[in-house]
Amino acid sequence: MTAHDDLLARHREVLPSWLALNHEHPIALVDGEGRHVTDAEGRRYLDFFGGILTTMVGHAVPEVVDAIRTQAGRMVHTSTLYLVEPMIALAEQIARLSTIPDAKVFFTTSGTEANEAALLVASTVRRSNQVLALRNSYHGRSFATMGMTGNRGWSPSSLSPFVVHYVQNGYRFRSPFGHLDDAGFTAAVVADLRDVLLTCTSGDVAAMVIEPIQGVGGFTVPPDGMWGAVQEVLREHGILYVSDEVQTGWGRTGDHFWGFQAHGVQPDLLTFAKGIGNGLPIAGVVGRGELMDSVTANSISTFGGGPLVAAGALATLQYVLDHDLQANAAQQGARIRAVLDPQADRFAGVGEVRGRGLMIGVELVDPVDGITPDPAAAAAVMEACLHAGLLVGKGGLFGNCLRVAPPLSVTAEEADEGATILAAAIESVLGA
Structure with missing residues (x-):
């Protein structure tokens, strides 16, 4: 053996x-x-x-390893009940890079939990449990995020704490609108969104959660500007735009630092994870201060943004920017x-x-x-x-x-x- x-x-x-x-x-x-x-x-x-x-x-990058080793030799964990300088420094960097005005950041341990936090904020602000998602999407493995995942292979149950309605995505290869040019395809997706809002919802939808490029769905790429056209419709109804950047963030798409930037979008909330930790379990949600402050109950994050992972993430982000x-x-x-x-x-x-x-x-x-x-x-x-x-x-x-x-x-x-x-x-x- x-x-x-x-x-x-x-x-x-x-x-x-x-x-x-x-x-x-x-x-x-x-x-x-x-x-x-x-x-x-x-x-x-x-x-x-x-x-x-x-x-x-990359693996075993000296700058990242040294930052983790140094922090581990001082303090591994405190919880957010105490001030955490590396977490604050990381939040300052991410708030600046997010392009969201007056941004605040809440750290979690995974993209799943980040999307959960975004749903918490959106549903609190809008006083609604209705959510729009995309067909063929993937947003995590928790109860709520599986409930808005539009890919049957990764969503084993129809049960959900949210009422979810699915809209056409940017997957042109298998789309009934795939034969259209960029403008026609975008118009068809926007028309589908309007139809879903009119026929399937009660009108007071909390948010629409969008992967700029669907990751688990097969790296499907919509026409540039399409999500901007979608956001125009959302704004007409006061619906918050959540950009799931778990896979598209930190410059991976090459043309932009965030996937939403190919579409002229200004997200209300942005979720991130994966690459920022270079393997350490860190993720989070960033949004306008008035949105992020809307949750009035007490909360903590036992592990999110802890000293060790925040120090590693800071070193990772600095490496991305420096190189x-x-x-x-x-x-x-x-x-x-x-x-x-x-x-x-x-x-x-x-x-x-x-x-x-x-x-x-x-x-x-x-x-x-x-x-x-x-x-x-x-x-x-x-x-x-x-x-x-x-x-x-x-x-x-x-x-x-x-x-x-x-x-x-x-x-x-x-x-x-x-x-x-x-x-x-x-x-x-x-x-x-």
Whole structure:
């Protein structure tokens, strides 16, 4: 029995069956440096998924490790019942970068909890339990966030503390409006929103929660400006706009620091997580001060924004800014796309290559009809990548979309190497 076989047997004995694992033979990652990781059996991989878009600046980055080590040697935990200087400093930075006027920040431990906090604020301000969400969306694994997740594979129950209505999204490849140009597609989505508001709601909707680019949904990218047109409708009704930036924040899209900035949007609330901690459990919600102050009951966050994670997040954010990783995301994303985009012309089984910056999706389909999802092909390409020393992710409603999202610090040489491995894996599966 190998090390991985032993770990898998132990995993299945004590962990629930619904805890998803990648790969036919799951692996354990035990060491990492830069954009490379090593598994429990000593094999090295180029990491193009970063712990689900979380290891944002790379593994074992000295500046981040030193900040964590120094803070751990002084104070690991106090709770928010005490003043926490690293948390305050981090909130000051995020409030400034958010572009939201008079912003305040509340820290949590995960994107799920951040979205829960945004729902708390929105429903308190609007005195409503009605929420709008997007079809094919993903917002977390808690009761309320699963209840507004528009992807059946990740939402096992119809029960929810909120009344949720779903609106058309920006997923053009499978949309009934996909044949329209950008302006026509945007108009169709806006018309659908108006129809949902008119026919399905009582009018006093609390908020609409939007991923600028759907992450788990397969890195689906709407036309620029579309969410701005949606916000115009929301403003007519006083509905708050919540931008779920858990996967799109911190410059990952390359063109902008936040995903909403491609759309002329000014969000009322913005949720963040993943990359800011570079693996540490930190997330949060930022919004206008009068909104964030609207919750009148006492509250604390036992672990959110604690000294250790805040110090690590501050170092991570400073690394992103000092090394202009947003620009690097744009440059290296373009290099990867230059290799992957032609695969859609070479192979009928590649339905679409899409994305922005270092969020790149490859949708695999039946080569005969060019539309039927092919999750088996996606799984086979993932396995081929693994055997060639590359880690990528998978998503989409049908599990047929490859997700390529390396750390923002990926080099040109690594971008070329990873893209070449992935292209070869596609050819080995679809060209057979």
